[in-house]
Amino acid sequence: MDRTLGDSREQCVNLRDFRALSEADTIGVSRLLSAFTGELLWEFCFRRGYALRMSGADLQLPVCYTRQHAEDIAPIIFANPARQALCPTIIAWRDEVARREARRWMHRWKDWSYNWPRTTPARCQAPLGSRLLHQAHPMGLMGLSLSFLIFVGVAIAGPPGTSTLPADSTGVLLPAGFPSARGSQIVAPDGTPVRIASVGLTGMNVVGGRLQLAGPFKGVAGHVAAMRAMGFNCVRVDWIDQTLADPGAMAQLDTFVAACKKVGLKVVFDNHNNEATPSDWENAAQQKNGLWFDTGPGTDGTDGAGNKGTVSTAKFQANWVTFARHWAGNSTVIGFDLRNEPCAHTATPALWGGKGPTDIHAMYESVGNAILAVNPDALIICEAVINYKTGAYEGDLSVVRGLPIVLSNPAKLVYSVHEYPKEIGGYRGPESGAGYIARMNNMWGWLITENVAPVWIGEMGASMTSAASKAWGQTLLDYLNGKALGGPTFKGNQQPIGGDWWAWGCLSGQNPNGCVGEDGKVRPEQAPFINQMIFHLASRPD
Numbered sequence: 001m002d003r004t005l006g007d008s009r010e011q012c013v014n015l016r017d018f019r020a021l022s023e024a025d026t027i028g029v030s031r032l033l034s035a036f037t038g039e040l041l042w043e044f045c046f047r048r049g050y051a052l053r054m055s056g057a058d059l060q061l062p063v064c065y066t067r068q069h070a071e072d073i074a075p076i077i078f079a080n081p082a083r084q085a086l087c088p089t090i091i092a093w094r095d096e097v098a099r100r101e102a103r104r105w106m107h108r109w110k111d112w113s114y115n116w117p118r119t120t121p122a123r124c125q126a127p128l129g130s131r132l133l134h135q136a137h138p139m140g141l142m143g144l145s146l147s148f149l150i151f152v153g154v155a156i157a158g159p160p161g162t163s164t165l166p167a168d169s170t171g172v173l174l175p176a177g178f179p180s181a182r183g184s185q186i187v188a189p190d191g192t193p194v195r196i197a198s199v200g201l202t203g204m205n206v207v208g209g210r211l212q213l214a215g216p217f218k219g220v221a222g223h224v225a226a227m228r229a230m231g232f233n234c235v236r237v238d239w240i241d242q243t244l245a246d247p248g249a250m251a252q253l254d255t256f257v258a259a260c261k262k263v264g265l266k267v268v269f270d271n272h273n274n275e276a277t278p279s280d281w282e283n284a285a286q287q288k289n290g291l292w293f294d295t296g297p298g299t300d301g302t303d304g305a306g307n308k309g310t311v312s313t314a315k316f317q318a319n320w321v322t323f324a325r326h327w328a329g330n331s332t333v334i335g336f337d338l339r340n341e342p343c344a345h346t347a348t349p350a351l352w353g354g355k356g357p358t359d360i361h362a363m364y365e366s367v368g369n370a371i372l373a374v375n376p377d378a379l380i381i382c383e384a385v386i387n388y389k390t391g392a393y394e395g396d397l398s399v400v401r402g403l404p405i406v407l408s409n410p411a412k413l414v415y416s417v418h419e420y421p422k423e424i425g426g427y428r429g430p431e432s433g434a435g436y437i438a439r440m441n442n443m444w445g446w447l448i449t450e451n452v453a454p455v456w457i458g459e460m461g462a463s464m465t466s467a468a469s470k471a472w473g474q475t476l477l478d479y480l481n482g483k484a485l486g487g488p489t490f491k492g493n494q495q496p497i498g499g500d501w502w503a504w505g506c507l508s509g510q511n512p513n514g515c516v517g518e519d520g521k522v523r524p525e526q527a528p529f530i531n532q533m534i535f536h537l538a539s540r541p542d
Helices: 015-020 067-078 081-086 088-105 141-157 219-229 241-245 247-263 281-285 313-326 360-374 433-449 467-480 527-531
Strands: 026-033 040-047 053-056 180-182 185-187 197-201 234-239 266-271 333-337 379-383 385-387 392-396 413-419 455-460 499-501
Touching: 219 247, 234 247, 241 247, 241 313, 247 266, 266 313, 266 379, 313 333, 313 360, 360 379, 379 455, 392 433, 413 433, 433 455, 433 467, 467 527
Parallel strands: 197 234, 197 499, 234 266, 266 333, 333 379, 379 413, 413 455, 455 499
Antiparallel strands: 026 040, 040 053, 180 185, 385 392, 392 413
């Protein structure tokens, strides 16, 4: 986890980047070894002008705070008998042991590789079973030791289920403010390319629905903290037109956004359907009439699932304006995905152009501009039209060549597709390798390679237990990261293509079964793929 706090001069950098630092830049390196296995538990480094940076392996709860913040919460940690009982070594370390161990090892750290071995050499075994390895530095020995030990205590004394990904998933938070589009990159307010690495949260996609907070975490705040600990920097959350008429649902969304703000997560909202009910999950996932409305010209008066339509094109736009105005000026909410999975293989198909009642291109421009009039900072995310008849299972953006979307502020436009393996999407054709790369190039990748506009993968994922899904996942992540032969490439400070992993929570028995296991840890089958999609500030994932 990387996070900037307080003074704008404080920055955090990935541990992997410290390999390239000169000795003059590196002020200090400290490591804590396991009392039981001798393995590395915590490592952090200081660099002039940078804040405290720590990552955990065994404890698996990366954190990043300034030294001052650590000292501010010290009384809370040490005044809590329950936490002291769980981490008694903290009490022993914070005085003479810390000083003695630091002096003993301060000259040795230069000889050890930053790529610390999982089995620690015998010379590093400490009398107490654990060692604080520390080089003296201008911040002061005890200030460093106190900050270090406090956060080990926080990790040990945290609630069950907070351990998540392996320590290499040090995802970076998105910068403060609202992102925009520049060419095919999404950029921060200062123009620095960023990567929106999101996880999908469902539950509001049915009438009367609530956020699906499935897993061993306590309430909204517990789930949000776990999302952040897994390396995500954003959450894609669904809502439906009926959500606006449900005060309880809107109140929960307010609570969720406030919790995200506290930990630095961003939020993208997508309109999932008009009024689907829990009795028809297929209609909730993808409205069966293929449209963004279900009454008036272009419809049969229903949502395609037998439910009487209640949302016209005008009502749909008015609902979006009301919803977007609710979040105006809130930099936690950075984008609006105008409609989930519009389709052209239905009896009432969504069409790209034509000026008719089901012209979704016209809708994107009209609704997008109406939103920008009340919330000018938000990204307007426009999904490709899915067509099972033509093989456009992720959505077809090749039509943008002839008819691009034009917004009042072009810097707020982002296109989107959804990518799933065959076991989820049920499509024909290749799902990995060169054939899959060729299809992505044709359907949407050209927007990246030709620097036309950003494309965000609004949904992707599976349980990742089958060989086929793993081959799909590696091909897709290689493609997103610029490593696929024949796919997009990135240079300089450009960021790879961002996406949203589907889905959050412990959803055992489903496919995707959620990225959280019953033990509160990320499912090991999915972790390698999530690790490859997170945001690294200074460099792309290895």
